[in-house]
Amino acid sequence: MSKKTVELFYDVVSPYTWFAFEVLLRYQNRWNINLKLRPFFLGGLNAGTGNKPPIMVPAKAKYMPIDVLRLGKYFDVPVKNPKDPVALLFTKGTLIPQRFLTAIDMTCPQFLGNVSRELWMRAWNRDEDITEPASLTQAAKLAGLSEKQIAEILPRINSNDVKERLKQTTQEALDLGAFGSPTIVAHVDGKKEWVFGSDRFPILADLLGEKWEGPLPGVSSKL
Numbered sequence: 001m002s003k004k005t006v007e008l009f010y011d012v013v014s015p016y017t018w019f020a021f022e023v024l025l026r027y028q029n030r031w032n033i034n035l036k037l038r039p040f041f042l043g044g045l046n047a048g049t050g051n052k053p054p055i056m057v058p059a060k061a062k063y064m065p066i067d068v069l070r071l072g073k074y075f076d077v078p079v080k081n082p083k084d085p086v087a088l089l090f091t092k093g094t095l096i097p098q099r100f101l102t103a104i105d106m107t108c109p110q111f112l113g114n115v116s117r118e119l120w121m122r123a124w125n126r127d128e129d130i131t132e133p134a135s136l137t138q139a140a141k142l143a144g145l146s147e148k149q150i151a152e153i154l155p156r157i158n159s160n161d162v163k164e165r166l167k168q169t170t171q172e173a174l175d176l177g178a179f180g181s182p183t184i185v186a187h188v189d190g191k192k193e194w195v196f197g198s199d200r201f202p203i204l205a206d207l208l209g210e211k212w213e214g215p216l217p218g219v220s221s222k223l
């Protein structure tokens with residue numbers, strides 16, 4: 001049977017998306033799928049839909065840090081809450097890191113997963129910046145890129161082709177009807193079926209005709 005394509009539309013601003021990203025990487029060789037990582041810009045998606053980040057609702061802003069830590073434990077992802085989420089989400093935002101990921105995707109896609117993880121580690125584990133050139137350089141180095149590759153890729157953040165590609169990917173998500181991150185698309189029988197959230201894996205597995213074995217497939221219960 002030919003592999004079914006699964007696309008992850010993601011922005012490293014989102015801790016919930018980190019969970020979905022790690023789970024999909026764990027399952028990409030267990031399920032008969034071809035996983036495509038699709039960096040998009042959640043700020044642009046929100047502008048297009050009129051949706052607002054959950055943190056803008058005070059009750060959700062209070063609940064989310066607790067939820068995120070519980071989920072980090074459940075998914076076995078080393079997430080920690082940043083001291084100043086407003087800086088990460090709004091003041092600095094993630095246009096620059098998402099452009100950087102887009103540039104990586106366009107030049108050396110084999111590193112896209114590792115660089116994405118390093119950016120999540122910076123923002124959502126070590127509470128470090130992800131917008132300055134030195135921060136992006138550091139993340140790319142840890143992900144295995146050479147200094148020469150990084151020197152070539154960094155300036156591309158400001159190039160029109162990278163900006164356009166990120167816009168196009170965000171528009172593709174808008175055209176699907178997406179309103180948040182993670183958005184996961186399964187290509188099944190010539191149709192695109194999509195789900196929102198790292199809590200929809202049982203549904204995704206069902207759509208794909210695969211088995212959901214929990215967040216750590218192949219690992220017997222830690223209890």
Ligand SMILES: N[C@@H](CCC(=O)N[C@@H](CS)C(=O)NCC(=O)O)C(=O)O
Binds near residue numbers: 181196
């Ligand atoms: N229930 C989802 C929540 C994911 C979520 O809240 N994502 C945020 C970004 S961190 C978002 O895009 N939210 C849009 C919305 O809730 O409408 C999960 O567990 O993954």
